[in-house]
Amino acid sequence: MFKELNPLLHSELRLAVMSMLLSVEEAEFTYLKQETKATAGNLSVQIDKLSKAGYIEVTKTMKGKMPCTLCRITPKGVEAFEEYVEALKTYINR
Amino acid sequence: MEERKLNEKESLELITQMIQNSKKNLQVGRGNQFILWGWLGAITSLAVMFMLMWTKNPVWNWLWFAIPVIGWPIMMWQLKKAEKPVVTFTDKVLKAVWMSIGSVGMAGIFLMAIYAKNMMLMLPGACILIAIGVFITGVVLDDPKTKTSAWSTLFVIMMASCHIVFMKDHFIWYYIVFSLGFIGMLVVPGYHLNKEAKKHVQGA
Numbered sequence: 001m002f003k004e005l006n007p008l009l010h011s012e013l014r015l016a017v018m019s020m021l022l023s024v025e026e027a028e029f030t031y032l033k034q035e036t037k038a039t040a041g042n043l044s045v046q047i048d049k050l051s052k053a054g055y056i057e058v059t060k061t062m063k064g065k066m067p068c069t070l071c072r073i074t075p076k077g078v079e080a081f082e083e084y085v086e087a088l089k090t091y092i093n094r
Numbered sequence: 095m096e097e098r099k100l101n102e103k104e105s106l107e108l109i110t111q112m113i114q115n116s117k118k119n120l121q122v123g124r125g126n127q128f129i130l131w132g133w134l135g136a137i138t139s140l141a142v143m144f145m146l147m148w149t150k151n152p153v154w155n156w157l158w159f160a161i162p163v164i165g166w167p168i169m170m171w172q173l174k175k176a177e178k179p180v181v182t183f184t185d186k187v188l189k190a191v192w193m194s195i196g197s198v199g200m201a202g203i204f205l206m207a208i209y210a211k212n213m214m215l216m217l218p219g220a221c222i223l224i225a226i227g228v229f230i231t232g233v234v235l236d237d238p239k240t241k242t243s244a245w246s247t248l249f250v251i252m253m254a255s256c257h258i259v260f261m262k263d264h265f266i267w268y269y270i271v272f273s274l275g276f277i278g279m280l281v282v283p284g285y286h287l288n289k290e291a292k293k294h295v296q297g298a
Contacts, residue, residue, distance in 0.1 A: 005102075012100055012108065019112035024182050031179035035115050063177070085109070091102040 003087035006080055008053055013038055013046045018081055021056060021073040029069035047071060055080055123176050124235075125287030127169055127192075128228070132280025134165050136273040139217075143269035158216070162200065187234055195227040217272045221251050224279050232283070237290065240283040247278030 009015050016036045021027060033043050050056045055077030059070045073081075100108065138161050145154035178185075199220060206216050225248035232240030254271040 005105075010099060010105065012104075015100065015105060015108055016112045019109045020115070023113045024180050025186050026181050028179035034179075035112070088102050088105055092106065 003090050005087050005091075006084045008049065008055070009080060009084045011046075013042065014050055017043075017046060017050065017071070018055065018073065018077065021071060022078065022081055026070050026072040028063075029071065032071065050077070053080075123288065124291055125284035125289075126172055126176070128280045128284030128287065130168055130172065130284075131161070131165055132276045132282075132284055134161050135276035135280065139269050139273035139276065143266055143273075146269075147266065158203070184234055188231060191230050191234075192227055195223050199223050217268070218252065218255055221248055221272065221275055221279065224276075228279055228283055235287070237287065239286050243283045243286070244279055247275055247282075250278070251275040 009018060013036060017032055020032060020035060029040075029043070029047070032038075032047075033040060036043065038046075047056065047058060051058045054074060057072050057074050059072075061068050061070060138158060141160075142154055142157045145157060146152070202219055202223075203216060206219075225244045228244035229241050232238070232242075232244060251271055255268065
């Protein structure tokens with residue numbers, strides 16, 4: 001029986017962001033942009049969606065005189081990611 | 095990268111690739127702080143030795159405090175300069191380990207300066223703390239050379255200081271042994287970690 005894949009995570013950019021945040025404590029917006037090669041606008045929209053779902057926590061701060069956006073995964077996000085991977089396994093092992 | 099739906103295989107590939115990407119390029123310059131504190135300790139040790147030999151005045155032992163006084167601002171500057179756009183769990187663990195070791199070390203030096211009749215225990219005590227810190231760093235980074243460097247140097251220092259104290263050998267050797275100890279325990283692993291990080295980045 002196939003499990004349903006979380007539509008919020010089953011998108012290239014959002015899944016990339018969640019995968020990166022899973023393996024670090026926190027990451028800056030610029031780092032996520034550089035690693036995903038996404039545009040700032042698109043990445044911003046996807047981060048906002050993940051944040052509204054409670055999967056990631058976004059903190060706006062200052063780095064010297066420059067604004068800096070920090071992202072970190074929440075326990076709810078980790079749980080959702082684990083469920084997503086479990087669901088993926090049911091498709092792969094069919 | 096866009097907002098597009100993936101098939102199951104692509105999803106797994108993307109997860110693997112992103113996790114690997116976030117692990118590379120993050121260790122550059124990790125050895126710089128070891129190098130800083132190592133050279134500072136080694137040079138201060140020799141400076142204290144020369145001043146004691148020259149003046150015969152034990153007040154020159156206060157020169158040990160040059161290590162935190164000079165090292166702290168340089169370390170803060172180094173950390174600010176090397177600020178990374180991402181913080182890993184490894185960074186968090188190592189920061190906690192070295193903050194604990196630094197606090198215990200500073201508290202120990204102050205207590206000794208106030209209560210101890212002589213500072214003979216200060217250097218072996220500091221070396222044990224540093225060896226523990228370097229060893230834990232080696233464990234966390236999974237680097238066998240760093241672990242070996244910490245314990246082998248500590249062993250040599252302890253043997254040498256026991257020899258100097260019990261055989262009542264020339265006391266001046268005490269400072270030379272610890273100067274070499276700082277180099278073996280901090281400077282050598284520092285350069286090694288930087289070399290490994292460079293290799294890691296080039297290979298990534």
